[in-house]
Amino acid sequence: MPEPRDAAATRRRLLDAATAEFAAVGxxxxxxxxxxxxxxxxxxxxxxxxxxxxxxxxxxxxxxxxVIADAVPIDAENLPEYAGRLHDSYRAQPWVQRLATWYRLERGRDSALEGIRRSNAAKVEAIAQAQEAGLVTAAYTPVELLGLVLHLSGFWSANVPEFDELSEEIDHERRREVVVRAVASVVAP
Incomplete structure (x- = not known):
């Protein structure tokens, strides 16, 4: 007798296989x-x-x-540590940055995924509340601040090979410290 079909398991296997394929070749x-x-x-x-x-x-x-938003929820009251945790997640899952690059290159504005929009809107609102409470700088809009935090957290995983060659002696602890300190200097009230 054949095994019963499990639609959720099949869908998950397809997503996992597609993740690897898309990360590798776009x-x-x-x-x-x-x-x-x-x-x-x-x-x-x-x-x-x-x-x-x-x-x-x-x-x-x-x-x-x-998955990343759930694993690394924003902490708008401690954006430097949030950036450090994002940095850690990118280090643990290097294919995430490759997928993001393919997304920007091959889908971008044509796609506009609603789940990502909602997640970003919630992050912007959290930052706005932290700004209103005087916990982070108001020198930037919440959108600008979120962009700076996201880009700084991905700094070490989004460089060209020639820069990676220059920085290969910098260990993980120092890389994380650079991200956290850079974000701290940007967000300080």
């Missing part, structure tokens, strides 16, 4: 055949669950962003 380079094979599924299932390769990428990116 949307244009990704092949649904490889994704299906890695997920022990078939192309028809990809189209059944996601509709298209672009929609599968969007699902992957939204899933990854949601």
């Amino acid at each position: 949307i244009a380079g990704a092949r649904v055949d490889r994704i299906a094979a890695a997920a022990r599924s078939n192309k028809a299932q990809i189209y059944h669950y996601f509709g298209s390769k672009d929609a599968l990428f969007d699902a992957v990116f939204e899933d990854v962003a949601s």
